[in-house]
Amino acid sequence: MSNVTVIVPVYKDWETLSRCIESLKKYLDNKHKVLILNDMSNEWKELEEKILQEIQDFHNFFYSKNEDNLGFVKTCNRAVSELDKSDNDILLLNSDTEVTENFLEEMIKVLYANDKNGVVCPRSNNATFLSVPIRHNCNYAVTKEQSHSIYRSLKDKFVPMEEIWTGVGFAFLIRRDIIQRYGLFDEIFGKGYNEENDFCMRIRQQGYRIMKANRAYIFHYESKSFGTAKEELELKNSSILLRRYPEYWDKVKEYEKRIDPVDYFSDLLVEELYDRKRVLICILKAVEKKEAGQIIEVVDMLLNDKGKSIDLQILLIKQNNKFFKKKYSDIPIWTEKTLRGTFHIAFSFGELSEADKINLNKRAVTIIDGMQGAVINAIENQNVSKDHVEELRERWNFWMEKESLEVTNSENEIGRFIGKIKQYLYVHHIWIYIWWNRIRKYL
Known part of the structure; x- marks a missing residue:
């Protein structure tokens, strides 16, 4: 089983970072390495002192800082290319996460189940299509405790691993040789969002697969780093992504057709969420x-x-x-x-x-x-x-196969044409969407 360097880029928010560090100390085998890289917010000094105090007795934990604020994408690239000189595989882990028992062992198992498995992501309480439950009928938010309880109840019912069209960057395990061959993130994505999707599409073109490890679970808290800029960052960067990979939307639709019904109905297959x-x-x-x-x-x-x-x-x-x-x-x-x-x-x-x-x-x-x-x-x-x-x-x-045939047979040229126009506007005139979102907030 391979050794891994866990890279944790940090910016601010000690509360969530402290949980992340504590969980790594508890659940990470000490043969693996942890590199915490401070991206120099205005709180950097205070953060540095707390980090150093927290990791001082752990020989496999290392700390470094950037000279200036680089942003998430450049920080990850610097950690992999300059700071970690090992041949270890890389786990990029958000600082607003909390790992659980055997998380990395299960992810490594999936990574090496096939030579073409290039990236592996775990399940979580808050990770879009990797969340448990993926969807639900509650009129309230599912708590992280409820999510983990549902996951534990159904973990053995999930298939151990599945191919997915892209990864989710909160916890992103990558083969080292892929990074050596194709690089990591494209720095056009600036502060972040969609850089991991771009990376996944790039290595898919080289024949690699992106995988979901259904027996690994990592808590993910709501990020506080981007604040109100999050929505516009997502819009601008998704425009770049779709300009490069117009087939990305089709990959999303393909995955939705292949979803495991145990995942799809996970909120209904347990007793945790519904009294009736x-x-x-x-x-x-x-x-x-x-x-x-x-x-x-x-x-x-x-x-x-x-x-x-x-x-x-x-x-x-x-x-x-x-x-x-x-x-x-x-x-x-x-x-x-x-x-x-x-x-x-x-x-x-x-x-x-x-x-x-x-x-x-x-x-x-x-x-x-x-x-x-x-x-x-x-x-x-x-x-x-x-x-x-x-x-x-x-x-x-x-019945999903029947539905797929029915949809294919019912598609018409007008519907496909309208879909292409919508995609063109979104990709090439993203500022229309950005200004519309800004205006909407005041309507």
Whole structure:
């Protein structure tokens, strides 16, 4: 197993940096090296004193500082090219992170699982598409404790590693020989944002893969370094990225089609987030008065018997409004166009069409026929056993393939043309977007 130099560029905010250092002292094997590089904010002296005091008894921790403030990109480049003369692989680690047990061992394992694995990133509470959960229905922010609890519950259900289209720079493990061959970050990206995406696209062109280590987890706190400049930095730098790699957006869409359903539904596959099971009743064919009465009996039974343990919502076509909307005015009632969120269970009255099954595939962990006994059984016995996970993946892959074919067949020249115009404006006239965002804040 390779040795690694962990590079931690620091600017300010001792509170988060101290957590980062403490976690590295606790969970990093001392055969690995840590280089903390101070990028000279107006607080640099105070930061230096605290860092040196914190690492004084740890022989594998080293400290250095820039002569002037260089910004994140140049600081990383300097650390790799000038300060670390070893042949170690490199882990670029944000100072607003906190590592966990075996994080690096798991990342190294993925890096060396294949000669073409070039970059590896871990899971986190706050790292866009690497976050756990990736998405959720809560009307409040998931805490870092909740995220880690969900991760621990599902870690063994995730596949150990997956290829991703790009990395997320908060924790970025790179093979040393790739840096030696192709360099690190392009300094056109200035203070930061999208430099890691540019690097990933560059090495992808050389045949390397970017990987996600699902058995490694690192906490990431909200960065305080960029302040209000963050949004404009992202916009300007993403314009540069997309000018170089117009296929980047397509890679994003491809990844979304390949997402593991255990990840996609992770908020629903554990008990941590929801006090009640989210249940969706689907009435997607026109019903007559008698049939509507039978459905109402089942819904009333569910509300009476399970009302306190389920969050019941209804999906219907407009023709059925007259039977259900007035009767259940206190229950969220959706149409296919307005439906929001995902559900533990969706059950239908009557057979679903193929289009309905495609749509519900991304809405519910379990989809069943709405017979009364089946509904009660599903609510009481839904689990995340190995067999259940495999069934979920099998169903998901089948309907995602159907959806992909349907989307491809329905695409038309006008839609593709409009998409190209939007992309052109975004890439070549980024200041339109920047000024619009500035104006929006005052509207």
